Amino acid sequence: MILLRGGTVVTMDARRSVLRADVLVAEGRVQKIGRVRARGAKVIECAGKAIIPGLVQAHVHLCQALFRNQADGLPLLEWLSQHIWPYEAAHDARSLSFSARLGIAEMLLGGTTAVLDMATVHHTEAVLEAAAESGIRYTGGKCLMDVIPGPLHEEAGAALEETVALGRKWHGRGLVRWALCPRFVLSCSEKLLGEVRRLSESEGWLVHTHASESRTEIELVRRQTGRDNIEYLADLGLCGPRTVLAHCVHLSEKEMRLLASSGTSAVHCPGANLKLASGQQPLPRLLAEGINVALGADGAACNNTLDAFHEMRLAATLHLPQFGAQAMPASEVLAMATVRGAKALGLSDSIGSLEEGKRADIAVVDLSGPHCQPGGEDLHATIVYCARASDVTDVLVDGRPLVRARKLLTLDAAKLAASAAPEARRVLGRAAAHLPGIGSATPE
Numbered sequence: 001m002i003l004l005r006g007g008t009v010v011t012m013d014a015r016r017s018v019l020r021a022d023v024l025v026a027e028g029r030v031q032k033i034g035r036v037r038a039r040g041a042k043v044i045e046c047a048g049k050a051i052i053p054g055l056v057q058a059h060v061h062l063c064q065a066l067f068r069n070q071a072d073g074l075p076l077l078e079w080l081s082q083h084i085w086p087y088e089a090a091h092d093a094r095s096l097s098f099s100a101r102l103g104i105a106e107m108l109l110g111g112t113t114a115v116l117d118m119a120t121v122h123h124t125e126a127v128l129e130a131a132a133e134s135g136i137r138y139t140g141g142k143c144l145m146d147v148i149p150g151p152l153h154e155e156a157g158a159a160l161e162e163t164v165a166l167g168r169k170w171h172g173r174g175l176v177r178w179a180l181c182p183r184f185v186l187s188c189s190e191k192l193l194g195e196v197r198r199l200s201e202s203e204g205w206l207v208h209t210h211a212s213e214s215r216t217e218i219e220l221v222r223r224q225t226g227r228d229n230i231e232y233l234a235d236l237g238l239c240g241p242r243t244v245l246a247h248c249v250h251l252s253e254k255e256m257r258l259l260a261s262s263g264t265s266a267v268h269c270p271g272a273n274l275k276l277a278s279g280q281q282p283l284p285r286l287l288a289e290g291i292n293v294a295l296g297a298d299g300a301a302c303n304n305t306l307d308a309f310h311e312m313r314l315a316a317t318l319h320l321p322q323f324g325a326q327a328m329p330a331s332e333v334l335a336m337a338t339v340r341g342a343k344a345l346g347l348s349d350s351i352g353s354l355e356e357g358k359r360a361d362i363a364v365v366d367l368s369g370p371h372c373q374p375g376g377e378d379l380h381a382t383i384v385y386c387a388r389a390s391d392v393t394d395v396l397v398d399g400r401p402l403v404r405a406r407k408l409l410t411l412d413a414a415k416l417a418a419s420a421a422p423e424a425r426r427v428l429g430r431a432a433a434h435l436p437g438i439g440s441a442t443p444e
């Protein structure tokens with residue numbers, strides 16, 4: 001038993017209740033919220049701290065954490081083809097495992113407890129093993145791309161065969177869940193996308209893909225398919241409550257209605273959209289349409305941070321010049337990083353809010369620092385506008401403490417940080433050897 005004592009509980013329940021209360025955690029669940037006396041419980045003192053649901057990032061690429069600061073100043077398609085695809089292709093199981101652990105360490109220390117990830121094409125189990133080792137709540141899968149030539153190209157049959165085998169092996173193992181991850185329409189044949197739909201139906205796996213991120217991309221999709229991106233996905237039967245579409249920056253009115261009526265989730269990734277100069281998702285319009293919009297940092301190679309607080313602050317402020325000062329209330333933004341994220345992952349019943357009976361995915365945030373004081377009436381606002389990832393002191397996932405007093409317990413964060421540069425040099429060196437002219441680092 002663990003007792004989080006004396007904090008302010010930001011429940012994110014349907015009423016968005018904020019309570020001065022203790023939280024008792026036992027058997028992986030939130031057992032009680034209120035005044036609790038629990039003999040024998042391990043106590044975490046939370047005075048001056050907010051106890052919030054663990055943050056959910058519904059679009060990340062752990063495989064790219066090692067490529068942080070290596071591909072700046074480029075728009076999406078050049079960034080992908082000149083840097084990210086060759087880098088991903090140069091991964092071996094060791095570098096991929098390292099990248100995943102580096103990204104997970106950053107996210108757990110910053111209060112992110114659940115992710116929807118897109119791995120790369122090869123060595124996917126290195127990511128799954130790293131996720132299992134870390135204790136994070138992981139949903140994700142092997143990246144599928146069968147039409148773009150190059151080292152990440154696979155025939156549809158082989159790609160699907162591997163994704164099915166890995167999905168059946170890993171889905172439901174501990175906190176790991178499998179997702180079907182076609183990269184985006186431009187990298188996938190219609191045959192592959194059709195099989196993805198069929199598998200999602202038969203196996204119950206999420207479909208996690210990118211859609212309508214940049215103007216060049218949607219123009220190419222139009223040329224290739226004769227339709228707008230979301231219309232094309234809907235025609236293939238790929239819109240629905242099991243589908244999560246990262247970005248959705250450039251949408252027609254009809255596409256917004258399609259997302260809403262089908263129950264498809266969109267993921268807002270403002271940091272990545274700004275840095276790749278992709279544009280700005282009309283987030284308040286999507287929410288007004290009734291679309292479930294979650295939040296995600298995307299990759300450390302395009303953001304260049306995996307900090308959910310950074311994304312929340314951007315989501316809360318970016319849209320105000322266009323839509324007005326009241327367009328994005330802080331509680332709505334925190335909902336995107338908690339309950340709406342949980343809904344996107346199909347986990348609304350178990351995580352996303354702090355309520356008795358739910359799984360105990362929890363972050364404790366210290367609001368006593370000068371950058372958070374004086375706190376106002378609205379604690380949601382203090383968390384969204386003022387708090388930082390480094391204010392997170394404790395993290396529980398499924399009731400298990402993974403961060404205690406700002407120290408990550410399951411991975412050696414300091415060692416990962418110290419070893420990141422030489423690990424990156426090795427993989428970027430391999431990439432450069434295959435494609436001269438790319439990569440900013442030289443091999444050792």
Ligand SMILES: [Zn+2]
Nearest residue numbers: 210246298299
């Ligand atoms: Zn992405």
